[in-house]
Amino acid sequence: MAHIVCYRSGEAFVSRRVPKGSMKIVTGHGRRLRRILSVCARQAYDGKTLLVPGLPEAEGDLQAIEAVKGFEQMLRERLALGPHRRTKGRRLI
Template identity: 45%
Template sequence: MKTYCWTDRRGVIGFGRVPPKDMLVIAWAESRPLRKAVEAQARHAYDGTSLLVPGVPEAGSEQVAINAVNRFASRIARALGSPEAPLELTPDTRVSIAEHDWERGLVEFNGVVVRRLSPTHVQVRVDDGLLIAAPIEACTVIEAERSAA
């Protein structure tokens, strides 16, 4: 059964069939391999049961925390045997992104790749100006529109 792994701003890791709203998804896979990979890579909290994303609890800013989550997500993807990025998305590549949103269903939008965040994610500036982290597997390259002359 597909299981999601997510984290909050404090770096506390959770697992479940549906990620809670406002949590950052780290990975999803079959439950047993996902849990095994995360437990091996995560930092274990002092309470003896909680798992933490290394670098997030002590992060001094949101960007530092996001970078730590991206590094952790990359390690989990490699531990699960995920291939490196299937697409080579370079800066300024125009892409269409289709992702599932738990509240709105399938969400599609267009934007421009800003930079690579990890082996599995890119930062995209969507057409309304918002910067997002998008899984490479959700991106489709938009061919340059030909101008009618």
């Protein structure tokens, strides 16, 4: 199982373990989480780093938590829609 985790700075990524100082948002299959994260997250100026929308701009911790909760809700809606398994031939993508 993999997790989408984020730091207070807003950086979000998929990891098999939750690093210290980060917050776990959603758990699921790694490839599926990467695909959904690349669609829902915002890109940073470098074009590679993915950010939780609203988290870097949050002035206080309460606003940051609200941004993470909204992002979690968006991810859960995407995960619920499916497709739950995407295959190419017999291989799981």
